[in-house]
Amino acid sequence: MLAMNRHPSQYCGQKLLLHVGLLLLGGLTLVTPTASQSQDLSELSAQGKAALRDQQFDHAEKVYEQVVKLDPRSAEAHSDLGLALYMLATYPRAITELRKALELNPHLDHAQVLLALSYFNTGEFDRAIPLLEKAYRTMKDDPVVAAHLGLAYLRREKDDEALVVLSHWVELEPNSADALYFKGKAAMYVASNSFSQLTKAAPDSYRMLQLRAEMLRQQNLAPAAINEYKKAIAQKPDAAGLHYALGTLYREGGRLDEALAEFQEELKISPSDAMTDYLIGDIHLQRNELDDAQKYLAQALSVQPGLIEAKLDLAKTYHAQGKADDAVKMLQTVVASDPDDQDAHYLLFGLYKERGQAAEARKELQIFQELKRKANEQEQKRMRLDSID
Numbered sequence: 001m002l003a004m005n006r007h008p009s010q011y012c013g014q015k016l017l018l019h020v021g022l023l024l025l026g027g028l029t030l031v032t033p034t035a036s037q038s039q040d041l042s043e044l045s046a047q048g049k050a051a052l053r054d055q056q057f058d059h060a061e062k063v064y065e066q067v068v069k070l071d072p073r074s075a076e077a078h079s080d081l082g083l084a085l086y087m088l089a090t091y092p093r094a095i096t097e098l099r100k101a102l103e104l105n106p107h108l109d110h111a112q113v114l115l116a117l118s119y120f121n122t123g124e125f126d127r128a129i130p131l132l133e134k135a136y137r138t139m140k141d142d143p144v145v146a147a148h149l150g151l152a153y154l155r156r157e158k159d160d161e162a163l164v165v166l167s168h169w170v171e172l173e174p175n176s177a178d179a180l181y182f183k184g185k186a187a188m189y190v191a192s193n194s195f196s197q198l199t200k201a202a203p204d205s206y207r208m209l210q211l212r213a214e215m216l217r218q219q220n221l222a223p224a225a226i227n228e229y230k231k232a233i234a235q236k237p238d239a240a241g242l243h244y245a246l247g248t249l250y251r252e253g254g255r256l257d258e259a260l261a262e263f264q265e266e267l268k269i270s271p272s273d274a275m276t277d278y279l280i281g282d283i284h285l286q287r288n289e290l291d292d293a294q295k296y297l298a299q300a301l302s303v304q305p306g307l308i309e310a311k312l313d314l315a316k317t318y319h320a321q322g323k324a325d326d327a328v329k330m331l332q333t334v335v336a337s338d339p340d341d342q343d344a345h346y347l348l349f350g351l352y353k354e355r356g357q358a359a360e361a362r363k364e365l366q367i368f369q370e371l372k373r374k375a376n377e378q379e380q381k382r383m384r385l386d387s388i389d
Contacts, residue, residue: 040070051084055087060083060084061081061084061088064081068081073104074104079111081097086098094114095115112134113132113135113145115131116132116135120152125156140168146166147166147182151182154186159190162186167183195211198211206233206235206242209229210245212228222252225249226249229249233246243262243263243265243269244262244273247260263279263280277297277299281313285316285320290320297313297317311331312334312344315344324351324354324355328352345371346368348360349368
């Protein structure tokens with residue numbers, strides 16, 4: 001397992017907690033005085049409602065303490081006092097009040113959620129999880145519930161369950177840095193656990209050799225990675241993906257003959273793999289073997305019609321074959337599906353220029369230059385952020 005801290009204090013900041021309170025406040029049923037209740041209770045209830053609405057939680061606590069003395073059988077009053085205490089981070093007392101509320105009325109769903117979050121924040125995850133699971137079944141699209149359930153699973157080392165729930169949190173809040181971070185952390189735990197089990201269960205298997213090769217490749221140790229892939233292939237020559245992975249390493253190193261041989265072996269195992277067809281076509285294009293390039297690139301697109309890389313290469317092949325019209329049509333399909341593809345616009349610029357279509361060429365060049373400028377700005381921004389970190 002990866003050596004990463006699972007302490008719950010890292011999981012939830014005050015900003016998230018305040019959001020919880022505001023979210024739940026909208027669903028609360030505050031004490032409503034009846035004709036038989038005293039004027040004092042009616043006034044206190046109105047004060048408590050206003051204090052919660054205005055986020056004056058200190059005042060709300062004092063008011064609801066008086067309310068529950070006057071009306072100790074009011075589940076809503078205990079629940080509202082629990083909310084005030086929760087927002088003040090007085091979790092043990094919040095738990096007491098929320099449990100009283102649920103004893104009086106087990107159907108107060110908002111009190112159950114608040115109780116779960118209070119347990120979470122006191123580190124009582126075994127108590128929090130069942131309540132959060134119940135809430136998640138009916139409030140699956142509430143990001144607060146999803147976040148806390150996923151994080152509670154992480155704290156209890158239920159990493160597979162955590163990854164499922166935290167992935168859903170990312171779906172609900174795709175731009176949340178917290179959601180993305182914890183999904184990634186859960187994924188790392190799941191991967192680490194799986195690889196640890198692989199090491200124990202099958203230390204000499206081709207999968208273990210494949211894993212070593214992939215790790216060496218990530219470290220830019222290509223020769224060592226190639227050796228591990230060769231060992232894996234020797235043990236399991238018909239395993240899908242091994243020849244492809246070795247071929248890509250050869251291709252990156254400019255060893256095109258060896259790359260082509262591995263890709264051809266991969267096609268025998270996976271005859272409908274579009275990326276393998278594309279890479280074979282690309283090698284033939286680099287060698288100016290245009291008929292073979294067209295054959296394999298067309299095969300790739302028959303399997304995966306939206307494969308942009310194959311379309312760009314096929315357009316280059318058409319151009320080299322003197323089929324300018326076909327090249328232009330192919331590139332037009334690329335920019336229609338992806339208007340921000342720089343390569344397609346640049347290739348169109350060159351083709352239009354060759355054909356004497358000055359206006360079209362100028363337009364494509366302007367689009368290309370603007371896309372390149374934006375890409376450079378984004379890269380510079382990323383580099384500045386990296387330097388700050």
